[in-house]
Amino acid sequence: MVMRIAFGFLSGLVFGLGLVLSGMSDPAKVLNFLDLAGTWDPSLAFVMGGATLTAFIGFRLVWRRTTPAFDCTFDVPTNTRIDRPLILGAVLFGTGWGIGGFCPGPAWTALPLLAPGTLAFLPAMLIGLWIGNHGKHLQIFAPKGATQ
Amino acid sequence: MEMELRTAFTPWASLFGGSLIGLSAVMVMGLFGRIAGISGITQGFLGTVLPTPGAPRDRDWRLAFLLGLLAAPLAIMLGGGTISQSVPANLPGMVIAGLLVGLGTSLGSGCTSGHGVCGLARLSRRSFAAVLTFMSAGFVTVFVLRHVLRGAW
Structure with a gap:
C-alpha cells in the first residue's frame, strides 16, 4: 500500500515535470501550436513525438513481464469500435482545448501557480467530467446494436 | 483567445519533457498495469x-499520481527554476473551455495522455480516431477564434 502510493506519486511527479519542462503546461504554447495560420509554434509535436515513442518502446518492454509490479493484470482497453461518444467527445474536447489551451494534465500542474484562468478552468472541467460520465450512460449515446 | 503572443520554438526541451511524460506512462503500465490517462485518473479522484458511475476503483495510486502532478511545478520552483506561463484571462471563456474539456474527455473516454500518448503507443484504432478528431477540432477552434472572429468575443 505504501509502495503503491509512493510510486503513484513518483509517476505523477515525473509526468508533471515532463509537462512543465516541455512547455505543454503553458496554454500560450498550446494555443500557438494550434494556430497554424498565425503565430505557429511546432514545439508540441516534439512533446507528443517524444512521449509516444518512449511509451511505444517502454510498453513493449514491460509487457514482456506476466504481471505489473503492483497489480495482477495489465488492464488495457480492448474496445476497437469507433463510435458516436468517442467522436462527439473528441470534438467537444478539442474545441475546449482550442479555447483554453488546457487539457486535463496541464490544468492540474498549473493549479499551484493559481492563475485566475486556471482557477476558472479546473472546477468547470471537474463538473464537465462528472456530467459527461452520467450522460455517457444515456440512451442517445448507445450506438445501435452495441453492447456496453 | 485574446492573447496572441509569440512563444519560442523549443524542440529539445519539448522532446526531453515529452520523453518524461512517456516514461511516466511506462511506469504506470509497468507498476499498476494501467493506462496513464489524466481524465481517467481525475475520474478516480x-x-x-461524488458518486461517479464507472469511476475506477483502484484510487490509491490515482490520488497519489494527482498529488505528484501538483507537486511538479513546486519542485521546479524549489529547485530554483522559473515557470513561464500565460493562461488566458477571459474567465467566462475558461469556464466554457473547462466544461467542454471535461464533458468531451469523459464522453470520448480519454484525453491527450490516454488517447494521445498511450493510445498511439498501443496503436489503438479508437485512439487514432480520437486524436485526429480532437486535434482537428483544436486547429479549427483556434483558427475561428483568432482569424475569423479576431478576439471579437
Whole structure:
C-alpha cells in the first residue's frame, strides 16, 4: 500500500515535470501550436513525438513481464469500435482545448501557480467530467446494436 | 483567445519533457498495469468525493499520481527554476473551455495522455480516431477564434 502510493506519486511527479519542462503546461504554447495560420509554434509535436515513442518502446518492454509490479493484470482497453461518444467527445474536447489551451494534465500542474484562468478552468472541467460520465450512460449515446 | 503572443520554438526541451511524460506512462503500465490517462485518473479522484458511475476503483495510486502532478511545478520552483506561463484571462471563456474539456474527455473516454500518448503507443484504432478528431477540432477552434472572429468575443 505504501509502495503503491509512493510510486503513484513518483509517476505523477515525473509526468508533471515532463509537462512543465516541455512547455505543454503553458496554454500560450498550446494555443500557438494550434494556430497554424498565425503565430505557429511546432514545439508540441516534439512533446507528443517524444512521449509516444518512449511509451511505444517502454510498453513493449514491460509487457514482456506476466504481471505489473503492483497489480495482477495489465488492464488495457480492448474496445476497437469507433463510435458516436468517442467522436462527439473528441470534438467537444478539442474545441475546449482550442479555447483554453488546457487539457486535463496541464490544468492540474498549473493549479499551484493559481492563475485566475486556471482557477476558472479546473472546477468547470471537474463538473464537465462528472456530467459527461452520467450522460455517457444515456440512451442517445448507445450506438445501435452495441453492447456496453 | 485574446492573447496572441509569440512563444519560442523549443524542440529539445519539448522532446526531453515529452520523453518524461512517456516514461511516466511506462511506469504506470509497468507498476499498476494501467493506462496513464489524466481524465481517467481525475475520474478516480471524483469517485472518492461524488458518486461517479464507472469511476475506477483502484484510487490509491490515482490520488497519489494527482498529488505528484501538483507537486511538479513546486519542485521546479524549489529547485530554483522559473515557470513561464500565460493562461488566458477571459474567465467566462475558461469556464466554457473547462466544461467542454471535461464533458468531451469523459464522453470520448480519454484525453491527450490516454488517447494521445498511450493510445498511439498501443496503436489503438479508437485512439487514432480520437486524436485526429480532437486535434482537428483544436486547429479549427483556434483558427475561428483568432482569424475569423479576431478576439471579437
